[in-house]
Amino acid sequence: MAERFNLAHHFVDRHLAEGRAEKTAVIFEDRRYTYGDIAALINQAGNALRRAGVVAGDRVMIVLPDSPAFVAAYFGAIKIGAVAVPTSTALGEPDYAQLARESEAKVVLEQGWQASGPAELECAPTAPGDPAFWLWTSGSTGSPKAAVHRQQDWLCCCENYARGVLSISEDDVTFSSAKLFHAYGLGNALMFPFYAGAATVLYPHAPQAKAILQQAQRHRPTLFFSVPTHFAAMLRETDAANPYDLTSVRLGVSAAEPLPAEIVRRWRSRFGFDVLDGIGSTEVLHIYISNRPGCVRPGSSGVPVPEYELRITGEDGNDLPAGQVGDLWVRGSSTATHYWRRPEITSQRMRDGWFFSGDKYRVDLDGCYWYAGRSDDMFRVSGEWVSPVEVESALVEHEAVLEAAVVARPNENGLLKPWAFVVLKETGDATDMLAVELRHFVGQRLAGYKCPRRIEFVPDLPKTATGKVQRFKLR
Numbered sequence: 001m002a003e004r005f006n007l008a009h010h011f012v013d014r015h016l017a018e019g020r021a022e023k024t025a026v027i028f029e030d031r032r033y034t035y036g037d038i039a040a041l042i043n044q045a046g047n048a049l050r051r052a053g054v055v056a057g058d059r060v061m062i063v064l065p066d067s068p069a070f071v072a073a074y075f076g077a078i079k080i081g082a083v084a085v086p087t088s089t090a091l092g093e094p095d096y097a098q099l100a101r102e103s104e105a106k107v108v109l110e111q112g113w114q115a116s117g118p119a120e121l122e123c124a125p126t127a128p129g130d131p132a133f134w135l136w137t138s139g140s141t142g143s144p145k146a147a148v149h150r151q152q153d154w155l156c157c158c159e160n161y162a163r164g165v166l167s168i169s170e171d172d173v174t175f176s177s178a179k180l181f182h183a184y185g186l187g188n189a190l191m192f193p194f195y196a197g198a199a200t201v202l203y204p205h206a207p208q209a210k211a212i213l214q215q216a217q218r219h220r221p222t223l224f225f226s227v228p229t230h231f232a233a234m235l236r237e238t239d240a241a242n243p244y245d246l247t248s249v250r251l252g253v254s255a256a257e258p259l260p261a262e263i264v265r266r267w268r269s270r271f272g273f274d275v276l277d278g279i280g281s282t283e284v285l286h287i288y289i290s291n292r293p294g295c296v297r298p299g300s301s302g303v304p305v306p307e308y309e310l311r312i313t314g315e316d317g318n319d320l321p322a323g324q325v326g327d328l329w330v331r332g333s334s335t336a337t338h339y340w341r342r343p344e345i346t347s348q349r350m351r352d353g354w355f356f357s358g359d360k361y362r363v364d365l366d367g368c369y370w371y372a373g374r375s376d377d378m379f380r381v382s383g384e385w386v387s388p389v390e391v392e393s394a395l396v397e398h399e400a401v402l403e404a405a406v407v408a409r410p411n412e413n414g415l416l417k418p419w420a421f422v423v424l425k426e427t428g429d430a431t432d433m434l435a436v437e438l439r440h441f442v443g444q445r446l447a448g449y450k451c452p453r454r455i456e457f458v459p460d461l462p463k464t465a466t467g468k469v470q471r472f473k474l475r
Contacts, residue, residue, distance in 0.1 A: 004126065005127065005151050007154065008042060008078050015197050016035060016039055020035045023197065025038045026071065027200070029204075041115050043121035044076070047121055050080055060084055065205075066179055067204050086133070128151050129152065134340065135147050135183050135336075145339045145342050149285060155334075158187075160308070161290065165276070166223060166251060166253070168193070168196045170196050173193075174200045174225065175200070175203075175223070175225070176200075176225035178383055180202075184286065189225070201219045209236065214244070224253070224273075227254060228258065229415055230382070231275065232415055246273070251275075255278050255279060259277040262298075263275075264298040276291040277290070284334055287305060289303065289308075300369065301368075301369045304369075305332075308332040322362075323364065325360050325362045325372045327358075328357040329355065329357065335353070358374060381408075388407065391446065395422060398437075400426070400429050401422055402425045406419065407421075407474045411453065418452045423461060430457035435455040435457070438455050
């Protein structure tokens with residue numbers, strides 16, 4: 001790779017030099033933005049950030065919905081050598097204050113921010129290994145930490161997954177229900193199309209099933225990215241009848257949590273195209289195991305994406321043979337360099353280029369990988385990590401609760417949802433009305449996807465001799 005490399009040049013400015021200035025880059029609500037339009041917005045954003053005192057290496061925290069404003073902020077920060085820090089738009093003020101402190105953000109760009117200033121801007125002379133963006137991820141405690149990614153990291157995902165698996169081209173139109181502040185959504189809806197010179201549909205609102213289907217029918221994407229919860233919801237939305245035309249889509253993609261085999265089969269039958277399930281991570285940036293077009297194994301994560309190496313190890317750290325469940329390790333050039341100010345966990349999970357995924361897997365004799373659960377107690381709901389400790393802490397804040405334990409249990413579609421076991425201070429208070437009250441109580445404190453779908457009152461919780469709750473028994 002060249003001594004100098006800047007994401008904004010390769011993913012935006014290059015298209016102008018190659019004659020795509022008038023080609024549609026972003027479809028947003030009732031307007032189409034060309035690559036020339038987007039390049040101007042990015043330059044205005046970069047100039048505005050410089051006027052605000054942002055210099056190379058400074059963090060720019062981005063709390064914006066999926067929109068041209070997000071695209072401008074993200075690439076504008078990177079273009080001037082600063083570090084873009086996309087952040088969820090669904091958090092509370094205390095969360096934003098914590099993340100701003102953690103990142104030491106020079107500026108925080110929130111809803112209503114618009115790029116302004118000159119529409120010309122030179123790229124900072126960044127190198128391939130320079131930090132370009134952070135992505136938030138959670139560990140077993142649920143405490144957010146930042147995975148530090150370089151200018152070069154997206155190239156590996158784009159070349160080996162977007163092109164190598166999806167065969168993306170400039171004729172494609174992408175649409176993702178997963179949002180841009182996710183590694184998954186950021187790849188789907190921005191980096192993949194901008195790598196290929198394709199177009200992307202950006203939707204700023206909540207990804208409800210009906211709205212997702214309406215957007216897909218209206219804007220005619222060719223690549224359709226979502227998560228298992230949304231795929232299941234869209235099937236429910238169309239159970240009685242299917243008024244939505246998705247015939248423009250040539251491939252669907254699912255990640256963020258395992259996609260049940262039945263949903264894969266039902267989706268193909270109803271909509272006429274395959275959904276490729278896969279697994280990725282924030283630290284490795286995007287999908288590194290995936291099913292392939294024309295070769296889908298329902299219930300399986302698929303086979304390794306080109307240029308990624310995989311290992312499954314036992315408790316002793318040695319590789320396991322096919323058929324045995326163990327810890328999944330992955331190595332690829334898109335992996336983050338480290339966690340910001342987390343040297344201990346960095347050394348635990350990032351070793352000699354290998355990343356410890358935290359997932360349990362087995363590989364069959366055909367080389368297909370099958371998910372077997374998390375190595376810790378974290379689990380995903382609607383593509384988001386849920387920390388049992390966080391939900392338990394919220395429950396215990398209620399005056400009637402003595403103890404609580406939260407685990408993941410599958411719903412009727414096979415998708416994991418939070419399930420709470422609660423020990424009350426007074427056993428006689430256990431009523432359906434209290435269960436409803438507790439769910440509302442948690443909902444006022446945490447994001448909706450973290451709220452228990454069911455609360456079961458129990459006399460006590462199973463524990464080890466040292467007092468640790470044995471969640472596996474509850475599962």
